[in-house]
Amino acid sequence: MSKAAVIDIASVSKIYGQTTAVNAISLKIPAGTYCCLLGPSGCGKTSTLRMIAGHEAISSGDIRLGNAVVTDLPPARRGTAMMFQSYALFPHLDLVDNVAFSLKMKGSPKDERRARALEMLKLMQMDAYATRRPAQLSGGQQQRVALARALITDPEALLLDEPLSALDPFLKVRMRAELKKLQKSLGITFVHVTHSQEEAMALADLIVVMNNGRIEQAAIPRTVFERPATAFVARFMGDHNVVSGRVTECRDGLVSVEVAQGGRFKGVGAGEETGALADLAIRIDHVRIGEPAEPGLGFTGTVQNIEYRGASVKLSVAGAGLDEFTAILSDKHFFAHPVSVGDAVPLCWEPADSILLGRLDS
Numbered sequence: 254m255s256k257a258a259v260i261d262i263a264s265v266s267k268i269y270g271q272t273t274a275v276n277a278i279s280l281k282i283p284a285g286t287y288c289c290l291l292g293p294s295g296c297g298k299t300s301t302l303r304m305i306a307g308h309e310a311i312s313s314g315d316i317r318l319g320n321a322v323v324t325d326l327p328p329a330r331r332g333t334a335m336m337f338q339s340y341a342l343f344p345h346l347d348l349v350d351n352v353a354f355s356l357k358m359k360g361s362p363k364d365e366r367r368a369r370a371l372e373m374l375k376l377m378q379m380d381a382y383a384t385r386r387p388a389q390l391s392g393g394q395q396q397r398v399a400l401a402r403a404l405i406t407d408p409e410a411l412l413l414d415e416p417l418s419a420l421d422p423f424l425k426v427r428m429r430a431e432l433k434k435l436q437k438s439l440g441i442t443f444v445h446v447t448h449s450q451e452e453a454m455a456l457a458d459l460i461v462v463m464n465n466g467r468i469e470q471a472a473i474p475r476t477v478f479e480r481p482a483t484a485f486v487a488r489f490m491g492d493h494n495v496v497s498g499r500v501t502e503c504r505d506g507l508v509s510v511e512v513a514q515g516g517r518f519k520g521v522g523a524g525e526e527t528g529a530l531a532d533l534a535i536r537i538d539h540v541r542i543g544e545p546a547e548p549g550l551g552f553t554g555t556v557q558n559i560e561y562r563g564a565s566v567k568l569s570v571a572g573a574g575l576d577e578f579t580a581i582l583s584d585k586h587f588f589a590h591p592v593s594v595g596d597a598v599p600l601c602w603e604p605a606d607s608i609l610l611g612r613l614d615s
């Protein structure tokens with residue numbers, strides 16, 4: 254079981270009545286990739302996944318799997334398998350019959366499909382429970398059975414709709430590692446829908462951030478984290494402060510931006526006209542307590558809230574025309590400069606930690 258397929262989504266839309274759930278998206282997912290579709294509720298992730306699976310008709314555009322255009326094929330003929338959020342196991346069937354179900358639908362002889370189901374249960378280390386029913390299993394075990402059931406058809410791509418959402422936090426992290434291991438060992442393409450940034454960062458080779466039926470950015474996790482393409486991505490990933498204002502100067506690779514209430518900020522960027530609206534993204538974990546090396550690379554604000562997190566401390570500060578600016582300080586740094594709510598505190602950062610964002614969201 255090692256055939257993997259490229260998934261090529263070309264200008265695909267999904268329209269439900271008056272709602273455009275997916276708006277002409279194009280995306281190429283290389284064969285053998287672990288791809289996470291990430292975004293807030295209602296952004297069109299599930300509709301996209303269901304169109305790849307064939308559970309939802311495509312309003313316009315085309316989807317290819319490997320060399321085949323699958324746009325009009327029924328789910329069972331696409332070479333994909335889907336694992337649902339609720340696992341959708343049959344309560345009255347034992348695990349072998351649950352896993353063998355799709356082979357039964359295809360008319361495979363009983364002995365053959367049962368042997369294959371046992372093989373899949375073994376792959377998921379669930380063969381010892383073969384005669385149990387789903388209700389006699391823990392959440393993590395049910396998930397393994399659901400995976401075995403999806404993989405029995407030998408798919409070229411496995412589609413997973415929020416597969417970890419029903420699990421408690423500890424199990425979530427454990428099953429996350431198992432999913433990643435499984436994908437690497439099978440070598441097939443996984444497309445996994447999630448609204449969790451942490452989950453996508455931990456699992457994906459390719460993160461696709463969606464908003465409002467469109468793709469904001471599709472890139473490796475490190476790029477999405479360090480170089481968000483838009484203000485939406487920077488805000489959604491939560492690792493940057495996003496400062497919006499008008500450009501007052503742009504030269505020598507640095508852009509200066511003035512926010513409405515008079516604060517001035519600088520960041521790495523070029524090609525902006527004076528007076529244009531621009532967004533700067535400032536890494537929350539690179540902000541430090543101290544006077545800035547030059548104006549625009551810091552400000553003095555009032556501490557609004559302090560959250561102790563063990564290895565780090567989250568500081569919320571208001572000032573320079575901003576209601577809320579976040580700094581994540583290492584515990585060592587914070588306790589070397591302890592501050593309290595209501596204190597005035599100078600914050601600073603390096604030029605490279607403040608970057609100009611793309612303009613989709615402004």
Ligand SMILES: Nc1ncnc2c1ncn2[C@@H]1O[C@H](COP(=O)(O)OP(=O)(O)OP(=O)(O)O)[C@@H](O)[C@H]1O
Binds near residue numbers: 272295298300301
């Ligand atoms: N069957 C449907 N009929 C009408 N509108 C729908 C239908 N399914 C989804 N929508 C709408 O399409 C948009 C996208 O929905 P979708 O389920 O794809 O989003 P999502 O990103 O997966 O959200 P969630 O994380 O909440 O599952 C939403 O506005 C939703 O209300």
